[in-house]
Amino acid sequence: MRVATFGDSRIGIVAADETVVDVTDLLEQFDPPGPEHLLPDLIINFDTLRDELTERATAGGGTPTAEAQLHSPLIRPTKIICLIGNYREGTDRPIQILDVFFKSPEGIVGHNDTVVLPRHQASIFHHEAEIAVVVGKEAKDLTPESAMDAVFGYTIFEDISARGTGRPGIVSFLGKSHDTFAGFGPWIVTRDEIPDPQALHITVDVNGERRQDYSTADMERPIRELMTYLSSITTLNPGDVICCGTNHQGLGAVQDGDEVITSIEGIGSFTLHVRDEMERAWQRGIDTEMAERVKAMAQQPDQQANGEQAS
Amino acid sequence: MRLVLTGDDRIAVLKDNGIVDVSSAFADLKYRTAADRMPRVLAALRDRRKQVEELAASSSVEPLGALQAPVPRPPKLLAAFGNYREGTDRERQEQDMFLESPDSVTGPDSTVVLPNHPASIFHHEAELALVIGKRAKDLPADASALEALAGYTCAIDVSGRGIGRMPPSRMGKSFDTFTPLGPAIVTPDEVPDPQNLRVTLSVNGEARQEYTTADMEYSVVEILAFLSGYMTLVPGDVILCGTNHQGLGALQHGDEVRMEIEGVGVLCVNVDDPLRREWPRGVDQEMADRVRNAAG
Numbered sequence: 089m090r091v092a093t094f095g096d097s098r099i100g101i102v103a104a105d106e107t108v109v110d111v112t113d114l115l116e117q118f119d120p121p122g123p124e125h126l127l128p129d130l131i132i133n134f135d136t137l138r139d140e141l142t143e144r145a146t147a148g149g150g151t152p153t154a155e156a157q158l159h160s161p162l163i164r165p166t167k168i169i170c171l172i173g174n175y176r177e178g179t180d181r182p183i184q185i186l187d188v189f190f191k192s193p194e195g196i197v198g199h200n201d202t203v204v205l206p207r208h209q210a211s212i213f214h215h216e217a218e219i220a221v222v223v224g225k226e227a228k229d230l231t232p233e234s235a236m237d238a239v240f241g242y243t244i245f246e247d248i249s250a251r252g253t254g255r256p257g258i259v260s261f262l263g264k265s266h267d268t269f270a271g272f273g274p275w276i277v278t279r280d281e282i283p284d285p286q287a288l289h290i291t292v293d294v295n296g297e298r299r300q301d302y303s304t305a306d307m308e309r310p311i312r313e314l315m316t317y318l319s320s321i322t323t324l325n326p327g328d329v330i331c332c333g334t335n336h337q338g339l340g341a342v343q344d345g346d347e348v349i350t351s352i353e354g355i356g357s358f359t360l361h362v363r364d365e366m367e368r369a370w371q372r373g374i375d376t377e378m379a380e381r382v383k384a385m386a387q388q389p390d391q392q393a394n395g396e397q398a399s
Numbered sequence: 400m401r402l403v404l405t406g407d408d409r410i411a412v413l414k415d416n417g418i419v420d421v422s423s424a425f426a427d428l429k430y431r432t433a434a435d436r437m438p439r440v441l442a443a444l445r446d447r448r449k450q451v452e453e454l455a456a457s458s459s460v461e462p463l464g465a466l467q468a469p470v471p472r473p474p475k476l477l478a479a480f481g482n483y484r485e486g487t488d489r490e491r492q493e494q495d496m497f498l499e500s501p502d503s504v505t506g507p508d509s510t511v512v513l514p515n516h517p518a519s520i521f522h523h524e525a526e527l528a529l530v531i532g533k534r535a536k537d538l539p540a541d542a543s544a545l546e547a548l549a550g551y552t553c554a555i556d557v558s559g560r561g562i563g564r565m566p567p568s569r570m571g572k573s574f575d576t577f578t579p580l581g582p583a584i585v586t587p588d589e590v591p592d593p594q595n596l597r598v599t600l601s602v603n604g605e606a607r608q609e610y611t612t613a614d615m616e617y618s619v620v621e622i623l624a625f626l627s628g629y630m631t632l633v634p635g636d637v638i639l640c641g642t643n644h645q646g647l648g649a650l651q652h653g654d655e656v657r658m659e660i661e662g663v664g665v666l667c668v669n670v671d672d673p674l675r676r677e678w679p680r681g682v683d684q685e686m687a688d689r690v691r692n693a694a695g
Contacts, residue, residue, distance in 0.1 A: 121429035121439075164474075167501060172565060187563035188570060190498035192475060192630040206629070228575070255480060255495035259565055262496055266629050267536070320514065322500040322573050 107150030160198035174333030195270035211252030246271030300338035406465030434472035438635030482641025518559035649678035
């Protein structure tokens with residue numbers, strides 16, 4: 089099932105005929121304190137709502153997706169956890185130590201929305217296409233056996249990234265937390281429709297030119313392991329989003345006027361536009377310097393926290 | 400005014416001799432849990448301040464009981480990298496900050512549970528915390544930025560070192576229970592100069608951290624301006640202003656931790672380690688020297 093948010097905070101199911109069927113009325117029984125609770129309520133109560141949602145979607149009467157004004161399916165994720173470099177990137181090196189950063193949920197934008205580049209003096213702004221997991225229930229200390237039960241579904245995530253800002257010598261990842269830097273959508277596909285999330289093809293096209301092109305089969309730590317490990321650190325909540333990292337082979341600049349289309353097999357296609365009031369210009373095409381640097385980093389033995397820095 | 404959230408989910412004003420329940424001033428706000436209630440309360444507080452103060456003056460005082468963190472789950476939990484001069488006269492470092500898991504927050508008199516993860520050490524970091532009271536973007540770095548604040552509180556940014564592969568470890572600060580917060584949100588009118596507050600932290604009665612916010616590299620208003628230049632701040636967001644690393648030490652099983660910010664409050668927690676690991680007691684001098692040298 090594909091779940092979307094559209095129009096004026098309406099929740100819909102995307103039917104097989106590519107129309108969005110409004111099911112918001114089914115969620116009113118949960119008396120949401122605000123519209124941001126609608127989709128989490130659907131997620132939490134999905135097992136009991138499922139048959140009725142399916143019936144509604146089958147009955148038709150929806151609005152074509154192109155006319156439905158899709159928004160980010162979650163108005164505001166409760167937290168966004170992003171994996172740091174979680175792909176082998178064409179190497180045969182040992183997998184790296186798992187690490188994450190947290191991204192501002194205020195950065196969320198949806199399908200056909202606009203990424204606004206800030207005036208900060210970044211060396212470049214990159215797209216990073218990722219598959220994202222939407223958490224389905226409160227979870228702590230999941231086991232590998234139970235980990236996938238806590239997955240509600242999957243969607244497309246664009247982890248827009250400003251490089252080269254912040255304190256020299258450390259990577260704060262704050263350049264990923266500008267408003268509008270978290271592309272998320274166009275809808276959430278429930279877990280049952282993606283039997284193997286580790287075999288999905290991901291592509292990014294900027295103005296029709298292919299950039300990223302990789303498979304989730306290349307992930308260092310699969311989703312099951314991510315769910316298990318992350319739930320040993322922090323309580324996961326329904327509506328949390330876990331972004332599984334990107335393959336840096338194929339990153340490139342996003343700049344004023346760009347149209348960025350990210351596609352994931354079995355999920356769909358997600359479009360972002362880019363605006364830069366300063367109209368800065370970077371070289372178009374793939375950032376091969378970045379690609380080579382990440383590959384080279386990955387092939388070095390891990391430099392683990394010798395001399396943890398102050399924070 | 401000092402606003403607290405009681406253990407049984409009531410909103411109250413903290414007084415010298417107890418608390419006064421002011422929940423009725425916010426009775427119309429819909430919520431599910433204390434976690435999503437407090438951001439709504441803080442957003443509404445500005446317009447209802449007079450009503451709350453009248454309630455606090457006219458209602459009966461009851462004894463202070465158990466408290467939750469005044470924001471049990473902030474929409475965002477933000478923290479500064481090393482933001483103190485630490486006794487050096489160096490130029491201040493480039494400003495930078497990061498996000499931690501908002502699910503790491505825990506309340507006064509609760510227990511910090513050390514996880515079964517191979518940290519090299521778990522440190523306490525006493526910090527001045529800012530609580531946001533209204534949506535804000537692109538705040539100026541002057542006193543008008545303080546209008547975005549609901550108030551100030553105490554925080555301990557418990558830090559497991561050496562977790563993950565890219566230090567400083569964000570995961571090591573994001574374990575559940577690793578951000579004790581409270582006891583009260585102290586409104587800005589009660590803190591005339593946030594850059595002149597004495598911060599102390601002791602473990603089992605032994606002094607560890609002792610510093611003043613006068614030594615901050617980037618002041619509270621500069622922090623607000625910097626962060627809101629990146630992202631929209633929303634009611635309930637909590638911002639940790641960084642710590643002075645001169646005086647950090649290990650937290651371990653059985654420890655009783657007391658931190659105080661003069662004029663803001665006293666925050667106590669205890670520590671539980673199911674694995675009963677042990678580290679040297681006292682101040683971590685190696686860490687203190689390393690940060691001073693890195694900063695110099």
